[in-house]
Amino acid sequence: MKAKSAVGKEGANFKISRKGRYKLIWMRYKRNKLAMLGLIVLAAMLLAILTAPLYLDYNRAITQNISAAFTGPGQDGYLFGTDQFGRDLLARVIYGGRISLGAGLATVAISFVGGVILGGVSGYFGGKIDNIIMRICDMLMAIPGTMLAMAIVAALGAGLDKLLISLAIVTIPGNARTVRAAIMNLRNAEFIEAARCYGTRNARIIFVHLLPNILGPLIVTTFMSLGTIILCIASMGYLGIGVQAPTPEWGSIISENQSNIRYFPYLGTIPGLFIMISVLSLSFIGDGLRDALDPKMKN
Amino acid sequence: MLKYTIKRVLMLIPTIIGITLFIYLIMSLVPGDPAELLSPPEATAAEVQALRVEMGLDKPILVQYLNYMWDILHGDFGVSWFTQQPVADEILHRMPYTLTLGVYSTIIASLISIPLGTLTAVKHNTWIDYVLTFLCLVFAAMPNFWLGIILQINLSLNTGWLPAYGMGTPAHYVLPVIAVCASSVANNIRSTRTWVLDVIRSDYVRTARAKGASEFVVIMKHALRNALLPIITGFGSSFAGVLGGSVVIETVFAIPGISTYLTSAVKTRDMPIIMGSILVISVFVGVVNLLVDLMYSVIDPRVKYE
Numbered sequence: 055m056k057a058k059s060a061v062g063k064e065g066a067n068f069k070i071s072r073k074g075r076y077k078l079i080w081m082r083y084k085r086n087k088l089a090m091l092g093l094i095v096l097a098a099m100l101l102a103i104l105t106a107p108l109y110l111d112y113n114r115a116i117t118q119n120i121s122a123a124f125t126g127p128g129q130d131g132y133l134f135g136t137d138q139f140g141r142d143l144l145a146r147v148i149y150g151g152r153i154s155l156g157a158g159l160a161t162v163a164i165s166f167v168g169g170v171i172l173g174g175v176s177g178y179f180g181g182k183i184d185n186i187i188m189r190i191c192d193m194l195m196a197i198p199g200t201m202l203a204m205a206i207v208a209a210l211g212a213g214l215d216k217l218l219i220s221l222a223i224v225t226i227p228g229n230a231r232t233v234r235a236a237i238m239n240l241r242n243a244e245f246i247e248a249a250r251c252y253g254t255r256n257a258r259i260i261f262v263h264l265l266p267n268i269l270g271p272l273i274v275t276t277f278m279s280l281g282t283i284i285l286c287i288a289s290m291g292y293l294g295i296g297v298q299a300p301t302p303e304w305g306s307i308i309s310e311n312q313s314n315i316r317y318f319p320y321l322g323t324i325p326g327l328f329i330m331i332s333v334l335s336l337s338f339i340g341d342g343l344r345d346a347l348d349p350k351m352k353n
Numbered sequence: 354m355l356k357y358t359i360k361r362v363l364m365l366i367p368t369i370i371g372i373t374l375f376i377y378l379i380m381s382l383v384p385g386d387p388a389e390l391l392s393p394p395e396a397t398a399a400e401v402q403a404l405r406v407e408m409g410l411d412k413p414i415l416v417q418y419l420n421y422m423w424d425i426l427h428g429d430f431g432v433s434w435f436t437q438q439p440v441a442d443e444i445l446h447r448m449p450y451t452l453t454l455g456v457y458s459t460i461i462a463s464l465i466s467i468p469l470g471t472l473t474a475v476k477h478n479t480w481i482d483y484v485l486t487f488l489c490l491v492f493a494a495m496p497n498f499w500l501g502i503i504l505q506i507n508l509s510l511n512t513g514w515l516p517a518y519g520m521g522t523p524a525h526y527v528l529p530v531i532a533v534c535a536s537s538v539a540n541n542i543r544s545t546r547t548w549v550l551d552v553i554r555s556d557y558v559r560t561a562r563a564k565g566a567s568e569f570v571v572i573m574k575h576a577l578r579n580a581l582l583p584i585i586t587g588f589g590s591s592f593a594g595v596l597g598g599s600v601v602i603e604t605v606f607a608i609p610g611i612s613t614y615l616t617s618a619v620k621t622r623d624m625p626i627i628m629g630s631i632l633v634i635s636v637f638v639g640v641v642n643l644l645v646d647l648m649y650s651v652i653d654p655r656v657k658y659e
Contacts, residue, residue, distance in 0.1 A: 189367075189371075190371070192368070193367075193368050193371040193372055193375070194372075194375075196368050196372065196635050196638060196639060197372060197593075197631060197634060197635045197638065198593050198594065198596045198597025198600070198634065198638070199597055200597045200598075200600050200601075201596070201597055201600060201612075201615065201630075201631060201634060202631070204600070204615065204616070204619045204627075205376055205615075205619070205627050205631050206376070206379060207619065208618070208619040208622050208624070208627050209376055209379040209380040209622075209624075209627075210379060211622070281494065285494075285496055285497075288496045288498075289496065289497075289498060289600065289601045292496075292498050292601055292604075293600070293601060293604060293616050293619075294620065295616070295619055295620065305496065305498075308496075308498070308499060308502070309498075312502060315502060315506060316506045316510055316511070319506075322499070322502060322503070326495075326496065326499040326503075329494075329495075329496050329499065330491070330494045330495050330496070330499075331494075333493075333494035334490060334491065334494040337490055337493070337494060338490075
């Protein structure tokens with residue numbers, strides 16, 4: 055907004071100062087060792103998962119090869135060993151991560167957009183529309199998330215896309231509330247009033263003036279919720295709801311091996327550790343981001 | 354107080370109507386109907402239609418919904434599409450297991466996490482704080498079914514110390530309760546720590562110390578008492594979390610509760626069971642939140658209800 059009212063030269067200055075701000079945030083973030091560790095681990099994990107087709111054949115994850123069943127980790131070229139059907143556990147975990155992490159990221163993206171739109175409208179306009187949106191959110195939040203997601207999947211039918219829709223419906227209300235609360239705090243700020251005096255359209259005020267100011271806390275809550283969503287996807291995979299066999303998913307890998315984990319512990323340890331480490335990294339990153347974006351909040 | 358309670362109980366009604374209507378509407382958007390699903394493959398179109406009429410599926414969705422709610426008001430939750438068993442009976446049989454698991458877990462979670470959370474706040478920035486906080490992060494990141502399986506293998510199958518599956522004796526509850534409450538203990542320790550830290554830095558705690566009160570009195574009487582309100586609010590929402598967590602844990606330990614009922618119904622898309630279970634669960638979550646709200650005035654006499 056400052057940039058808009060300023061003439062060309064000052065506009066350029068504003069750009070530099072914005073760059074400086076990101077640099078400052080990054081410097082503060084870098085100081086937090088756990089947050090850096092989380093970022094590196096998660097980035098490595100995402101890279102391994104995204105480039106999987108380049109170095110790992112998907113067939114190794116789904117083709118049964120009974121003669122190689124229960125090969126221990128590190129033997130016969132199977133880094134993580136094989137399961138009861140002789141399928142390569144490394145391939146299953148890596149390709150499973152595409153569902154677990156990928157679906158998690160997609161859900162977060164959908165619920166971020168949905169939460170911003172609903173919460174933004176609700177907080178900015180207030181009144182009747184706010185009341186309606188918030189009552190619907192209250193209603194959806196009255197049921198444990200996993201159960202609601204299960205009920206929606208049951209109504210819609212199985213499949214990855216339906217899983218995404220159900221998880222988005224479960225997570226949007228929480229995001230909408232965060233956005234709404236933040237916007238209500240700012241709604242009557244002087245710079246918003248100034249923008250209104252200019253005759254700026256409502257959509258522009260929401261997206262250009264209000265949103266950038268609440269982006270910090272919003273990103274932090276989004277990162278924090280990603281961990282919960284990954285756990286939720288794993289739980290549903292474990293119960294066999296959502297993604298269908300033989301497509302691997304971290305939770306379903308654990309459930310299909312459950313009866314063998316006692317004798318071949320690696321079958322449970324490895325996929326479980328993947329879930330735990332990714333969620334743990336996300337909470338380190340979330341903590342680091344929160345402190346970096348708002349040093350006042352640190353305790 | 355009584356007026357407030359009645360008002361809150363009445364507010365549960367629109368929530369329940371909303372949730373059930375919501376699931377009913379989504380169901381109607383999906384192609385294919387249960388009459389086709391339930392008819393044998395060789396059934397003629399007329400037979401399918403007859404079944405449809407028998408199940409009341411030929412009526413508009415809103416009429417179906419109103420009929421369903423009317424039956425609910427009379428204590429009739431309908432019958433399972435597949436087994437024809439009355440849903441209400443089954444829920445009545447299964448509810449005690451899920452509720453005991455939920456109540457035990459919530460109580461034990463509070464008993465562990467309030468003292469430990471206070472401890473981490475008092476020992477702020479010492480090794481006790483770091484170790485406990487790190488453990489909390491690890492346990493919060495652990496999938497609860499994974500923890501359940503690890504406990505089951507190590508404390509039950511390999512050692513025979515505790516029963517591995519089913520329900521019956523109090524010993525059957527030990528492992529499921531640990532698995533269900535681990536993550537809420539972890540989260541509650543962290544939030545208790547934040548709230549107590551907040552209070553410890555306040556002026557009246559400094560005053561209490563200045564007048565020479567012992568550290569124990571300062572923490573128990575001045576700090577914890579004032580931090581308790583937000584902490585208790587957190588436990589109310591953790592009951593919902595615990596019920597949600599029990600969804601998987603009941604499957605891991607083969608507990609015949611509501612959640613296993615719901616899980617198997619989701620796989621077969623047995624709608625009467627899903628609707629009934631969700632309805633009962635949301636009523637319980639609502640009641641627990643109400644009880645938490647009412648506890649405010651006991652903990653903090655400044656809170657008054659209109």
